[in-house]
Amino acid sequence: MIITLTESAIAQVKKNLLKRGKGKGIVIGIRTTGCSGLAYTLEYCDGIPQDDKLYNIEGYEGCMVVSEKQHEFILNGLQVDYVRQGLNEGFEFTNGNEKDRCGCGESFRI
Numbered sequence: 001m002i003i004t005l006t007e008s009a010i011a012q013v014k015k016n017l018l019k020r021g022k023g024k025g026i027v028i029g030i031r032t033t034g035c036s037g038l039a040y041t042l043e044y045c046d047g048i049p050q051d052d053k054l055y056n057i058e059g060y061e062g063c064m065v066v067s068e069k070q071h072e073f074i075l076n077g078l079q080v081d082y083v084r085q086g087l088n089e090g091f092e093f094t095n096g097n098e099k100d101r102c103g104c105g106e107s108f109r110i
Helices: 007-020 069-075
Strands: 025-033 037-045 053-056 064-067 079-085 088-094
Touching: 007 025, 007 037, 007 079, 025 069, 064 069
Parallel strands: 025 064
Antiparallel strands: 025 037, 053 064, 079 088
């Protein structure tokens, strides 16, 4: 399984971990919500959660990506970016496995 983070996303994750004062990386997951049914989650982790699969992002020392095994088929090929548009900023998820997104862009369907 491949999850990639852009340089901008890695920089923001590291910045947020530094601000927290602890942490090893992020946990990316899926939850049921919204118009289309699924949404991405991103949480910071202090270690490797039990029974989860670890994905190291090569070339970015000090930042790891962890994902639940049950979401592997959805997250395979996911790219995470950190973007700023006007006054808005945040993590943006691009996934070729998505069939469509709801009008507000908050949820998706596979």
